[in-house]
Amino acid sequence: MGKDYFSNRMTVRNFSDRRVPDHVLTDIIERAMRAPTCGNMQLYSVIVTRESAMKSRLSAMHFNQPASTGSDVILTICADFQRFSRWCELSAATPCYNNFHSFISALTDAVIFSQQIVTIAEMEGLGTCYLGTVNYNAADISSLLELPDMVVPVASLAIGYPICDERQVERLPVEAVLHFEKYRHDTDEDLLSLFRAKEEFPDNKKFIKENNKPSLASVFTDIRYPKEMNEKVSHEFIQLLRDKKFL
Numbered sequence: 065m066g067k068d069y070f071s072n073r074m075t076v077r078n079f080s081d082r083r084v085p086d087h088v089l090t091d092i093i094e095r096a097m098r099a100p101t102c103g104n105m106q107l108y109s110v111i112v113t114r115e116s117a118m119k120s121r122l123s124a125m126h127f128n129q130p131a132s133t134g135s136d137v138i139l140t141i142c143a144d145f146q147r148f149s150r151w152c153e154l155s156a157a158t159p160c161y162n163n164f165h166s167f168i169s170a171l172t173d174a175v176i177f178s179q180q181i182v183t184i185a186e187m188e189g190l191g192t193c194y195l196g197t198v199n200y201n202a203a204d205i206s207s208l209l210e211l212p213d214m215v216v217p218v219a220s221l222a223i224g225y226p227i228c229d230e231r232q233v234e235r236l237p238v239e240a241v242l243h244f245e246k247y248r249h250d251t252d253e254d255l256l257s258l259f260r261a262k263e264e265f266p267d268n269k270k271f272i273k274e275n276n277k278p279s280l281a282s283v284f285t286d287i288r289y290p291k292e293m294n295e296k297v298s299h300e301f302i303q304l305l306r307d308k309k310f311l
């Protein structure tokens with residue numbers, strides 16, 4: 065099953081009304097906690113949102129993406145140095161984790177933990193969808209979830225039982241990402257050929273047409289992840305790290 069799972073997996077954005085039992089959710093989280101972490105400090109926390117009023121408010125902060133509104137549960141996974149720092153303070157030790165390096169450690173722990181949740185949940189027959197919008201409204205999400213200092217949301221997952229109408233999407237060929245011994249410096253021609261299958265993928269051709277753009281790349285740069293938005297989100301996230309005393 066393992067190899068098939070990894071070859072066949074895909075993101076799910078349409079969910080049935082079937083409830084994910086609490087014990088299933090807790091079991092997934094507990095098993096995901098076997099993920100490796102920096103110094104085994106486990107620098108993450110996860111907040112389960114499933115109660116209807118809270119879920120509506122949280123979904124709005126994810127721009128009411130259908131994956132968010134239609135899922136049974138939203139998990140917000142946070143980089144969390146608060147718990148460990150308080151333990152230090154209560155144990156005759158001085159915490160020294162209000163810096164960028166420590167944030168990166170907590171971010172890394174939280175992201176690895178998140179993907180472990182995804183893998184276990186999907187292997188259990190659930191569907192999952194990351195909500196990258198967690199970064200766009202991280203300050204509002206932090207207020208809604210009453211996150212303390214040194215706790216910042218870094219990943220969000222919509223989870224539920226899938227309605228199986230998804231199709232696998234394309235990937236770059238393995239050569240694009242795999243380098244032996246040293247980084248391979250591709251010619252422009254070779255690099256373009258690595259992206260050819262992506263450009264030929266029918267859904268991507270549709271995106272180009274629908275958005276009236278000259279290339280798939282310009283759908284990314286002009287529509288999906290444009291400069292102004294990237295800079296605004298960056299600025300706001302750095303401010304949040306300051307407000308939460310990570311920086």
Ligand SMILES: Cc1cc2nc3c(=O)[nH]c(=O)nc-3n(C[C@H](O)[C@H](O)[C@H](O)COP(=O)(O)O)c2cc1C
Nearest residue numbers: 073074075076077129131193194195196197232233
């Ligand atoms: C960091 C991150 C953010 C993502 N954000 C969203 C999102 O906001 N909405 C969405 O529908 N899918 C989101 N996804 C899912 C990706 O679109 C999906 O993984 C990618 O298109 C590849 O598809 P696959 O997972 O089915 O192979 C996100 C994935 C990651 C890792």
